[in-house]
Amino acid sequence: MTPDAPSITALIISFNEEVHIARCIERIRPLVQRIVVVDSFSTDRTVEIARSLGADVYQNPFTTHGAQVQWGADNTGIDTDWILRMDCDEYLEAGLLDALRTRTPALPDDVSALDLKLKVLFRGKFIRWGGYYRTWLTRMWRPGRARMESRWMDEKLLIDSGRVEKITGGDLVDENLRDIGWWTDKHNRYATLQMIDFVLREQGVVRDHDEPGAVTPAAKFKRFLRHTIYGGAPLYLRAVLYFVQRYFLRLGFLDGRRGFVWHSLHGFWFFMLMDAKIDEARMHIAAHGIDSFPDYLKSRYGINFALPAS
Template structure:
């Protein structure tokens, strides 16, 4: 019997991660679509060996790439699961998918998966990083990519959603074990985030999700983001770092975890604030 879902994954030179990802879902025998943005390694060869269908699209940012994928992949199943190449489906989550029946969830349009994030081989368990729910499975044609975002992509699903708290996605970007790669990557990301926050300051764009502390995981993230934007620049990175380290017990993640929380929770946010000031100054000078 055919599965009620298909997988979509984005790739660019993912020969390090793609075999691990595809092997974790091979038992499900579900259609796999890979949207590649010009890989020069063995990514395409690996995907073809697993029977994946490839599409090509130049990469602009994650939200627009996912938008392209959802509009151009010839998905024939009622559900779609959108994952990243550096993620792995655990046996417990795979069992959820093996047992999944569309007719048992007629009132539901989407599912949140629980993610475990790893940095340099260590699970980041504290600092607000676990549990961490990502909307990854939804009815095809109903869920869509939030293209108001420039970097922090998320999917939007109208109607009822459910959370699978047990069973996990394991996310570990092995390229980031090289700290120079991590810094260069997040330096590029900070450009996009700074541009986006300036646009939100000027009311050029609005949040796609209705903010709500007691709402879905995505609505809660939108609520926090709304308040983040009201905090004074340069002060908020330190407040956020203290929150993660003290109130969300990030200190318990050990030396590697503390390095991660500092880089992702303070350094990255500080760089964004600095770049926001540069953008605002440039716009004022132009005027």
């Protein structure tokens, strides 16, 4: 790590990421004073590579992304002014590294968190169209001023005090180097987690405002679109309409052949799969009641879950 770097700790979540972990650490190293990797007991060389590159590696059983990030923030002795959350398949562009290095030490105290703009590369192709290159993620925060939501999927950072500021000059790049089989397996798991989150809210088991703190206005608006507008539409039809607006109305077709694969899988297949899993769960609950949902998740998906005490 760089001795004269701003007071930032990079917090990286990992599981079997030997293909990405070196790129992630090497690109973030010039910006930060410390790198913490929270690993979910990888069986490949992830831990070995991370330690060889100077990262402090901790291991913790994985439940959800939000819980893993919060465990890392709470249990790894972070004492810098800022925490920067990274996934292993992500890196920061040079312009964003420079902007953070320059601006972070001079930010006023009322700035508690920072939004970074997301850029997705799919098979090396920048996905510019379809509305996707408008996503801002709250990925940096001052310790003690924010924490992760307890959600199965789509977790956000809850800001306890202060304000959030956007940092421009470059992007947070998501570029996964694995093959399409791995990508579909991962999104199959994500569809299951989205189903659980949707069903629990539909059944009134949890609510969006169960936890104190606030998400950013951009995240709140995105959640309104997903839960109220999209979530209120009929199953299956909404996946079709979402793909139409993304691929045609938001010009996703301009992303070319690889963009067609991306928008078709991420903007249609993934949402159709979520709806199919929601449909199955609804039928099970209608026949057996919400109390049977934990057993359903265990038998179908191998997920251990207990309903909150009433």
